[in-house]
Amino acid sequence: MKTISYMLVCLFILMGQFLQAQDHEKFPKIEDMHNQKWQFLVDKAQLCPDDVAKVEPVFMSHEKSVWQLHQQNHEFFITAMKNAKKVKPNFAELNDRYVDFELKEAQLFKNYHLQLRKLLAPETLFNYYKAEREFKRKLLQDFHDRR
Numbered sequence: 001m002k003t004i005s006y007m008l009v010c011l012f013i014l015m016g017q018f019l020q021a022q023d024h025e026k027f028p029k030i031e032d033m034h035n036q037k038w039q040f041l042v043d044k045a046q047l048c049p050d051d052v053a054k055v056e057p058v059f060m061s062h063e064k065s066v067w068q069l070h071q072q073n074h075e076f077f078i079t080a081m082k083n084a085k086k087v088k089p090n091f092a093e094l095n096d097r098y099v100d101f102e103l104k105e106a107q108l109f110k111n112y113h114l115q116l117r118k119l120l121a122p123e124t125l126f127n128y129y130k131a132e133r134e135f136k137r138k139l140l141q142d143f144h145d146r147r
Contacts, residue, residue, distance in 0.1 A: 044131035062112040
């Protein structure tokens with residue numbers, strides 16, 4: 001669980017830096033990224049059409065919630081680092097914010113899991129999670145290859 005959280009934080013930090021460095025017209029919209037991830041999961045986990053219809057709304061809702069959480073957190077840390085040029089940062093607040101973020105993200109994942117396990121067979125869910133990890137590795141590898 002810690003590894004998944006760590007990978008997600010790294011992934012979104014990298015994506016945030018990449019977004020800032022790229023012309024917005026050249027980089028896909030976040031909705032496109034969600035759709036790309038969804039298609040990857042459907043293919044890799046070999047979801048049947050019935051599973052696709054049941055899981056897609058849950059997936060999209062979860063992705064939007066996680067992205068919104070990352071955006072809020074990213075904005076907070078960017079503001080804190082900009083202000084750090086003038087005033088020493090409140091590291092206690094930064095640390096607390098980081099831990100709160102991790103807890104909120106874990107709770108989102110827990111809720112996501114509880115919804116998915118009602119919709120998918122255990123083996124299918126296992127393959128679904130495996131596909132999610134593969135997508136994250138692929139995204140990081142693609143980012144590394146572009147640099």
